[in-house]
Amino acid sequence: MNLATYARRNLFRRRFRSIMTVLAVTVATVIFCLIRTLVVVWHAGVDEAATDRLATRHKVSFTMELPKHYIDEIRQVPEVKAATWANWFGAKDPKERVPFFAGFAVDSDSWFDVLDEMQVPPDQLAAWKQTPNGVIIGDLLAKALDVQVGSRLVITSDIYPGDWDFKVVGIYKPLRKTADRNSLVLRWDFLNNDPRAGFAKDKIGWLVSRITDSVHSAEISRKIDTRFDQRDDQTLTTSERAFNLSFLGGFSAVLGAFDYGSLIILLIMTLILANAIAMSVRERTHEYGVMRAIGFPPRHILGFILAESVLVALVGGLIGVGVVVLAINNGIGPVLEENMSGFFPYFRAPLWVLGLALGLSGVLGLIAGAIPAWRMSRLSVTDALRRID
Amino acid sequence: MSENQMTEATKTAGAPGEPYRGTTTGTESIVTLSKITKTFFRGSEPIRVLEGLDLDVPNGSFEALMGPSGSGKSTLLNIIAGLDRPTSGAVRVAGADLGPMSDSELARWRSQTIGFVFQSFNLIPVLTAAQNVELPLLLTSLSRADRARHVATAMRIVSLEDRMHHYPRQLSGGQEQRVAIARAIVNDPKIIVADEPTGDLDRKSADDVLTLMERLNKELKKTIFMVTHDPAAAERAGVVRKLDKGALQ
Numbered sequence: 318m319n320l321a322t323y324a325r326r327n328l329f330r331r332r333f334r335s336i337m338t339v340l341a342v343t344v345a346t347v348i349f350c351l352i353r354t355l356v357v358v359w360h361a362g363v364d365e366a367a368t369d370r371l372a373t374r375h376k377v378s379f380t381m382e383l384p385k386h387y388i389d390e391i392r393q394v395p396e397v398k399a400a401t402w403a404n405w406f407g408a409k410d411p412k413e414r415v416p417f418f419a420g421f422a423v424d425s426d427s428w429f430d431v432l433d434e435m436q437v438p439p440d441q442l443a444a445w446k447q448t449p450n451g452v453i454i455g456d457l458l459a460k461a462l463d464v465q466v467g468s469r470l471v472i473t474s475d476i477y478p479g480d481w482d483f484k485v486v487g488i489y490k491p492l493r494k495t496a497d498r499n500s501l502v503l504r505w506d507f508l509n510n511d512p513r514a515g516f517a518k519d520k521i522g523w524l525v526s527r528i529t530d531s532v533h534s535a536e537i538s539r540k541i542d543t544r545f546d547q548r549d550d551q552t553l554t555t556s557e558r559a560f561n562l563s564f565l566g567g568f569s570a571v572l573g574a575f576d577y578g579s580l581i582i583l584l585i586m587t588l589i590l591a592n593a594i595a596m597s598v599r600e601r602t603h604e605y606g607v608m609r610a611i612g613f614p615p616r617h618i619l620g621f622i623l624a625e626s627v628l629v630a631l632v633g634g635l636i637g638v639g640v641v642v643l644a645i646n647n648g649i650g651p652v653l654e655e656n657m658s659g660f661f662p663y664f665r666a667p668l669w670v671l672g673l674a675l676g677l678s679g680v681l682g683l684i685a686g687a688i689p690a691w692r693m694s695r696l697s698v699t700d701a702l703r704r705i706d
Numbered sequence: 707m708s709e710n711q712m713t714e715a716t717k718t719a720g721a722p723g724e725p726y727r728g729t730t731t732g733t734e735s736i737v738t739l740s741k742i743t744k745t746f747f748r749g750s751e752p753i754r755v756l757e758g759l760d761l762d763v764p765n766g767s768f769e770a771l772m773g774p775s776g777s778g779k780s781t782l783l784n785i786i787a788g789l790d791r792p793t794s795g796a797v798r799v800a801g802a803d804l805g806p807m808s809d810s811e812l813a814r815w816r817s818q819t820i821g822f823v824f825q826s827f828n829l830i831p832v833l834t835a836a837q838n839v840e841l842p843l844l845l846t847s848l849s850r851a852d853r854a855r856h857v858a859t860a861m862r863i864v865s866l867e868d869r870m871h872h873y874p875r876q877l878s879g880g881q882e883q884r885v886a887i888a889r890a891i892v893n894d895p896k897i898i899v900a901d902e903p904t905g906d907l908d909r910k911s912a913d914d915v916l917t918l919m920e921r922l923n924k925e926l927k928k929t930i931f932m933v934t935h936d937p938a939a940a941e942r943a944g945v946v947r948k949l950d951k952g953a954l955q
Contacts, residue, residue, distance in 0.1 A: 318833070318837045318840055318844070319844065320844055322833075322837070323830070323832070323833065326832035326833065327832060330831075330832055603828070604828070604830060607822075607824070607828040607830075608830075608841070609813065610787070610789055610816065610822050611816065611817060611822055611841065611842050611889070612813050612814065612816045612817020612818070612842060612845050613813065613817075613845065614809075614810050614813040614814070615809065615810070615813075697790075698784075698789045698790075699784050699789055699790050702789075702824075
């Protein structure tokens with residue numbers, strides 16, 4: 318036997334209470350991990366944005382379009398290695414097999430050169446350039462729509478009326494875990510030549526440039542915007558990270574609330590744990606008095622109580638992390654990735670979130686036990702011996 | 707307590723019930739209290755529990771302290787055992803002046819000098835009998851094997867070798883008190899203080915416990931200072947002191 322034996326045995330002295338407390342910590346850990354994962358996933362596109370890519374949009378609003386010839390002028394900027402453009406198509410599956418997916422009209426010659434995190438086999442890329450109504454789609458979307466290369470695909474649009482009859486000419490695969498595997502790209506020239514898109518003739522939504530020097534991206538952005546300062550349609554060029562952040566827009570406030578939510582969960586967990594430890598300590602006041610009488614110094618009593626509190630928290634935290642790995646990383650996560658890749662291209666709790674949850678469990682266990690432990694260690698032996706609950 | 711001493715005690719213990727009147731012939735005092743006063747406060751009202759009390763307890767004696775409830779018996783016991791401090795006066799126990807000691811020093815001193823026997827046994831319910839007895843030894847530098855040897859010897863002295871791995875809930879009241887006595891002697895203390903050691907026991911168990919205490923006093927030369935209400939228990943002691951209204955009669 319050693320001193321830890323006593324602390325360990327105390328853990329399941331009131332089995333039901335201990336199990337409930339551990340369960341509370343487990344639930345708090347799972348919720349904390351879930352919220353943190355959600356925040357991390359939402360920011361993943363931002364965090365993993367290419368540092369050498371700039372995005373250029375209309376200065377007034379993302380929803381306003383730019384003249385198509387801007388691409389030629391941006392390509393003339395010496396620090397721009399390559400540039401491409403896209404329009405939002407607002408694609409929808411009329412058969413509603415997929416609740417949501419992103420559709421873009423893009424330049425078939427340059428899109429995959431600039432957005433190289435999506436890999437398309439060369440023969441499929443070549444076929445796309447020969448097929449005006451060809452589309453290339455993500456591998457998960459192809460699976461969800463049950464189409465293959467060569468399949469006919471009819472979709473509708475939120476912006477452009479009628480059915481749009483396409484032929485799937487390629488399927489891209491992601492080279493980065495945050496790449497959206499649920500999007501569709503069609504040829505911009507095909508859209509531009511269709512009378513149903515006449516109201517946006519020769520207009521483009523935004524431009525993406527790959528630059529030579531990511532360190533000076535701010536300077537290059539200013540250089541690009543200066544070119545259009547005197548035009549009717551002025552531009553706003555930012556890093557891809559800032560551009561992605563602007564997409565999150567008001568949702569950032571929701572994420573911020575989630576952040577606070579995760580802290581509140583931890584606070585509740587600490588209070589539940591502190592309450593359980595305080596009850597246990599109160600019940601054992603007399604016993605601690607006996608231990609003090611036979612010679613255990615106050616620091617040992619402090620240690621017993623803190624050890625018990627940390628142990629309860631860590632057991633709960635460990636089970637919580639286990640639940641997250643099983644239920645989120647190997648359960649809900651893959652399902653979300655397959656079915657909601659537009660929102661969650663990658664939904665797994667990162668290792669650092671699991672480590673943080675476990676670490677915080679321990680630290681908060683220490684905090685929860687601190688006051689009862691301190692009070693008990695300060696109680697006089699005779700007072701402690703007098704207490705009988 | 708040395709192993710030889712404990713083994714010898716096991717061998718030479720007299721039969722339970724053998725007439726014994728405790729040792730009273732110590733030549734030096736192991737406990738010396740001078741002009742002890744103890745005052746508690748109920749709100750702002752002072753309540754004087756001990757009034758200028760002097761006491762000498764000879765080394766190796768077996769003394770009983772009797773008195774009505776509220777007379778200050780437990781307070782006096784706590785002061786002798788270093789659990790409480792007097793409001794004024796000097797306390798010298800086993801050669802140590804307790805007055806200047808810090809709480810931590812007192813705790814260390816108690817672990818080496820005092821063995822406690824409580825009325826309600828006060829065993830730790832989540833530990834086995836052997837683990838309860840081992841508890842005070844965790845504060846020493848003894849190895850695990852040495853601790854196990856000491857525990858086995860103490861359990862043999864109280865005749866509970868066959869209950870080593872039982873939990874307190876699996877023992878009778880008398881057996882629990884004997885485990886508590888084993889815990890009190892396992893670190894070879896100079897003095898055993900007992901607060902109503904038979905208070906929660908039936909007559910038969912109480913007699914067994916008192917016989918055991920007699921053996922500890924007679925054979926291991928332990929000084930025993932016992933607070934009791936029980937005249938039968940007091941009869942076993944060599945000296946019976948009476949405390950009333952904070953003063954020894």
